[in-house]
Amino acid sequence: MELGERIKVIRVSLGETMEQFGQRFNTSKGTVNNWEKGRNAPNKANLKMIADLSDNPMELIALYLTQV
Secondary structure, eight states: OOHHHHHHHHHHHTTOOHHHHHHHTTOOHHHHHHHHHTSSOOOHHHHHHHHHHSSOHHHHHHHHHHHO
């Protein structure tokens, strides 16, 4: 699974729209869309916050490291 796909799984599991998820990170719906599509990755601070929402934070960080 790619990083963007994993971010989407986390967002959907929280029952949040892209807009709601983006508000957690003070970012836009468009930015969340770009993360999920793999166009760009969250910065380290946002990645840490997303990882904290995940049931497997190390997996998310490993995916990030393989794509940077």
